[in-house]
Amino acid sequence: MQTLGIALMGTGRMAHVYGPKINAHPGLRLEVIYNPRIASATKAADLYGGRAMDDLDAVLADPAVDAVVIATPTDTHVDYIEAAARAGKPIYCEKPLDQSLSRVDRAMAALRDHPVPFMLGFNRRFDPDNAALREAVKRGEIGRLNMLMSWSREPSPPPIEYVRASGGYFVDATIHDIDLLCWIAGERPVEVMAAGSCMFDPQIGAEGDFDMTMTTLKMPSGALVHINNSRACAYGFDQRLEAFGDGGMVQTLNHRDDNLVRWDKARTVAREPLKHFFLERYDQSFYNALDEFHAAVTGNRAPSATAEDGHAALAIALACAESARTGRAVAPEFA
Amino acid sequence: MQTLGIALMGTGRMAHVYGPKINAHPGLRLEVIYNPRIASATKAADLYGGRAMDDLDAVLADPAVDAVVIATPTDTHVDYIEAAARAGKPIYCEKPLDQSLSRVDRAMAALRDHPVPFMLGFNRRFDPDNAALREAVKRGEIGRLNMLMSWSREPSPPPIEYVRASGGYFVDATIHDIDLLCWIAGERPVEVMAAGSCMFDPQIGAEGDFDMTMTTLKMPSGALVHINNSRACAYGFDQRLEAFGDGGMVQTLNHRDDNLVRWDKARTVAREPLKHFFLERYDQSFYNALDEFHAAVTGNRAPSATAEDGHAALAIALACAESARTGRAVAPEFA
């Protein structure tokens, strides 16, 4: 297996997800951890290995760096993409590309000018259950796809600072479901209708954002899509898919801490609580996403989950936000 | 138990549902079966008992008739309500009251002028599982109600003649979910958004109607409601509810032909197919609805499921239809 030397860009929450996964992958080597503040880079390198660096040009010029994994704050993604593309380094970038379509356009232009392998970290595509459901749909197990539904309910609202910087609930979270469902359906909506509400954390409402939404996508084939999002969920991280076709239905199951069935005085039959949040639930999918990146780069092919996918998902999410604000069906503007 | 002599108005599909249920109820006696065409009345009376009559005035003047059950074509409901109200007879009327709000207003005026006990046959409220879910919500089992979802997928599209006379999918079918969900939530929407499509039977699309819809209701409390309707469903009559609150979630289960779990080479664990359609699935609820009617009339109280509920459900269904046509959020106009 060909080994790629990786420069991990960033030392925040997502970098702590990718660091251990890079180490666990036999074809990836954590070569560099980059942060413009060297102290942060050093601290992360102490945890995960690799050389701490704070000089971007030096990182991108380093012959031991075969590819970059961008896990920096969202508003810096495009800058790093431009720099890495110019340097000719294959790029794995955590989602979303950016919160603004014009900046996403800039990233896409850079990738056209400097065509390096690029992969966007829509990790839910790489979850084995989500992928198995898509396979079942593609195999025709349920006939023609008519309806698609996704639930993504988070255990508890994020800190209000996170919300403020998030670009809004649709851009921050619904975008995951949007990408996943368009990928399963094999098409993108002609029109979206969305409704939002704020019932869990009034601070979120005070910021003009929602903490629960219901979104409808109308697909060119006629298929209808429902997305169910909530910033709070008493029973854990509720992640479900339901695909309904003229031949039947297929659903994914939630994941739990163990596989036991419990019978007791209070409640029978009971199962353990759900996986707490995305780190626990999608642990495997981050690894699988890096594996796809590795396979594509070493196999000389474009990774799945492209920049264009990121542009489309963002355009749809922004259309959802507009629909929720105006009460009108909105057609997303694709590139 | 006080026995009520019932005049069953009509001899069509729904009359064949109510006839045996009236006979099975110890407090109801099938006294008269009415149809303006005496041959039809006689045929039904041969099946279910009771005297066949074709003279409306005579029926309503008959001292053995304590109450009427209206199971005639929808566009005649209001006329029979007016006549029965004037005659002072308690009325059970199959849903919907009518397809036009103005005619529903006429019925409500008649009931104001001649205040007889009146019950609208929203039978799904009387399904034990639906009622148990509402009880769980009312008991506070899931805390504050945030989201409510209903699936109603029918096994196969009705004849096109039925569709033509139905008033459209929202008025014909979604109205059931609307009433049920408003009853569970204890509130009615301030705004609705709906999307429709036609993917199963092109004849339905040619009539300007939909055969699958997704509907969103925005409630005054902030709660969001999703209704999922389809005129076809390969695996039977899919009837599910999901209530999501800040303390948890509660769901109803589909009903099956038996309670066995099967393990075999092809598929494990498997259950039998779902109940075929509403006659099989809601068999008990029609009985329970008549029982509520009997208890209210003999107990000298207003039955639940009022004419005003029928007006509200129709107003919401018409708003859904308008939203699906215009792509705009629509506020229902309540009486």
Added chain:
Amino acid sequence: MQTLGIALMGTGRMAHVYGPKINAHPGLRLEVIYNPRIASATKAADLYGGRAMDDLDAVLADPAVDAVVIATPTDTHVDYIEAAARAGKPIYCEKPLDQSLSRVDRAMAALRDHPVPFMLGFNRRFDPDNAALREAVKRGEIGRLNMLMSWSREPSPPPIEYVRASGGYFVDATIHDIDLLCWIAGERPVEVMAAGSCMFDPQIGAEGDFDMTMTTLKMPSGALVHINNSRACAYGFDQRLEAFGDGGMVQTLNHRDDNLVRWDKARTVAREPLKHFFLERYDQSFYNALDEFHAAVTGNRAPSATAEDGHAALAIALACAESARTGRAVAPEFA
């Protein structure tokens, strides 16, 4: 439907099960309630109707009595069977026939001499789920039957007086599973092996009885049968069957108080507790058993669940008790 006038013999626990069921059946009329102590008979007649009588000869000579339902203490069953048979009355007798094989032989002799329709109240055969499992086996759904398993765990130990009079756990309770499983398998064991223990109520052990047992039946076909009994069960009345064949497996499900699925912080997915005990769980089966009796008597055929079935089940239960005592495989002695 032909109506049978019933004399209900006895006013104890089981009589209170049968009284309301007789009243609910359209083809049965509770004509007489008999107890040698007239005060008890009168009290029961006040509850369920019928004439209170204390004179056995008068009851059996009463022309309005078409059949008897024997729900007296077990050790009087045979006497009443003999008397009713001599009087030519069809007999429904609560299980067990008796605790001693020689007395059962006496009952069988009486029925040979006076051949009236006789049915033994092995009500679990008439439970819809148990019957559906047997049908699935008979239809060949699982191919050839290889293993059969039954769980019957009671919510809590009975009063010690009940235990003392019960004939022992095998004769009192395992006999139900024995009859049900032999009926499903269509054969009776050539040999049994049983093990017992006392872990819940030391008083039961002090009486020389067990409060939990595991029993193995070896069938002539080679099929193996496991019976799992317990006098206590924290989560309710656990009643399950599992039939394993060379083509697959079929299982019954436990019954619950409602059909909802609950998700909360503590335990997800959770279902409500099981039905508490046999009155709740087998409510329908008692009615169905009486219905079989009615259909057989009015249809002029022998009811299923014969006296010979009762003899066989008792012989097997006694063999189990001997095996548990001696640690040896025991061959039951059939009539």
Added chain:
Amino acid sequence: MQTLGIALMGTGRMAHVYGPKINAHPGLRLEVIYNPRIASATKAADLYGGRAMDDLDAVLADPAVDAVVIATPTDTHVDYIEAAARAGKPIYCEKPLDQSLSRVDRAMAALRDHPVPFMLGFNRRFDPDNAALREAVKRGEIGRLNMLMSWSREPSPPPIEYVRASGGYFVDATIHDIDLLCWIAGERPVEVMAAGSCMFDPQIGAEGDFDMTMTTLKMPSGALVHINNSRACAYGFDQRLEAFGDGGMVQTLNHRDDNLVRWDKARTVAREPLKHFFLERYDQSFYNALDEFHAAVTGNRAPSATAEDGHAALAIALACAESARTGRAVAPEFA
């Protein structure tokens, strides 16, 4: 992590299980593959790496060999244990130790004389679900343990040559359940009762062996244990546990090829078939067992699953075989 150089003894079926697992473990290095026939050793070394060797003394004298994993035919286990113990090498030995108690005694004597770390490959203890069930029992989740049940039904009978060399079904297969259940219960039976039958493969019966058995263990605490074994199972490799205590019950679930729920015309709700056989179902547990071995050896402590456990399980399995032959309860003879 300290790395152990491993000599893998044997190149048969189980060696092909352990080879890849040794390679996957970061603390194990496949140093040598041994087979007295060098051609077989070379072939295996080509697949999994390591040096092919055919000289036992040279293997055990090799300073790069820190420990041995014995995966040779069962009847050679004891010889290799004696040799490796004399050479002072830590030993992991695939189960069973041997089919005869006297030879097992010899192995135990060798381990007493040359006390090296020794672990017996009772891999099912290391399955996460089985371990979680034991933890739940130990934590007191179900109160006092009263009953324990294990199902192990294999997809199809092994070749008759395998059966002939297996030592009989109890010694070959039931021994797994015996060890697992004694480990969960924390005690060993005072008496066993077993029944066997041959309904799947008449060749197995012709060898005097069974292809389905039901076994009962009576524990010193009073707890009763049921083991359900079958050499064939139409729906895959059925592996279940059920622990019943005075506070409730806990069960493990079978494993499947995917986590999807399927609804279609024929059967709803359906899940995919079970994992085919032990290689698929217990894939993880073999890795975990090696991990326990690594941790114990490098951590200077005795591994769990001792030679004495192997002796006890064999003694119980032999007692089961005797009980099934004689129809008598048999007390196992422990060392």
